[in-house]
Amino acid sequence: MTRYERQRHRMVEYQIRRRGIRDPRVLGAMERVPRHQFVAADLREHAYEDNPLSIGRGQTISQPYMVALMTESVVPRPDDRVLEVGTGSGYQTAILAELAREVYSVEKIPELAERAKGLLSRLGYENVWVRIGDGSTGWVEEAPFDVIVVTAGAPEIPAPLVEQLGVGGRLAIPVGSAYHQVLNIVRKERDGIRKVEGTGCVFVPLIGTFGWKEKGSERHS
Numbered sequence: 685m686t687r688y689e690r691q692r693h694r695m696v697e698y699q700i701r702r703r704g705i706r707d708p709r710v711l712g713a714m715e716r717v718p719r720h721q722f723v724a725a726d727l728r729e730h731a732y733e734d735n736p737l738s739i740g741r742g743q744t745i746s747q748p749y750m751v752a753l754m755t756e757s758v759v760p761r762p763d764d765r766v767l768e769v770g771t772g773s774g775y776q777t778a779i780l781a782e783l784a785r786e787v788y789s790v791e792k793i794p795e796l797a798e799r800a801k802g803l804l805s806r807l808g809y810e811n812v813w814v815r816i817g818d819g820s821t822g823w824v825e826e827a828p829f830d831v832i833v834v835t836a837g838a839p840e841i842p843a844p845l846v847e848q849l850g851v852g853g854r855l856a857i858p859v860g861s862a863y864h865q866v867l868n869i870v871r872k873e874r875d876g877i878r879k880v881e882g883t884g885c886v887f888v889p890l891i892g893t894f895g896w897k898e899k900g901s902e903r904h905s
């Protein structure tokens with residue numbers, strides 16, 4: 685085992701499994717994806733710590749536990765088609781790509797989208813498509829999706845995302861103010877949607893047509 689593999693194994697055990705994430709597929713994906721490659725070289729030694737880290741442009745790679753929790757809450761299955769809004773570093777994208785058939789990911793900052801795309805391809809993920817744009821409107825050409833994961837905080841649940849969810853589909857999205865949100869899990873049923881509110885969380889803001897307005901939204905978390 686390399687040093688990073690040891691650190692990753694400890695991360696999964698102490699930060700994730702012992703906090704209640706039990707889905708073996710999710711735990712397996714968290715063991716496999718080399719999180720240290722998704723941060724800049726000078727942050728690698730911190731990649732397996734229990735917090736988010738900067739990925740530049742005022743954005744962050746989410747805390748490992750939050751990635752695991754969001755992933756477990758949407759129950760990705762091997763045949764699923766997934767939409768991710770907020771590619772960022774591409775780390776959550778990789779976790780989803782380990783568990784589902786296809787992952788479509790939208791990132792609004794071109795530099796981050798390009799970097800994530802290159803890394804995911806170097807790591808051998810062939811079932812991932814990254815697009816530059818406003819993911820608050822979804823990815824209508826590829827809809828419907830079985831799973832949608834939004835990794836930025838929204839003022840409310842964007843209607844296009846609910847529309848682009850297939851029947852039986854699951855959507856995870858942090859909803860709240862620009863500084864604090866609650867993880868919402870939405871399930872689309874034949875006769876409507878069911879929503880469950882989960883844990884409190886802090887994500888960078890979702891900026892876009894169905895998110896926050898660009899102006900004054902810079903965050904440095």
Ligand code: SAH
Pocket residue numbers: 739743744745746769770771772773774775776777790791792793796817818819820835836888889890891892893895
């Ligand atoms: N899952 C990522 C999280 C990155 S932070 C990771 O763990 O690395 C959230 C990302 O959402 C940021 O990169 C930000 O630029 C992006 N974002 C914010 N609003 C967006 C929007 N409307 N469409 C697409 N991406 C958006």
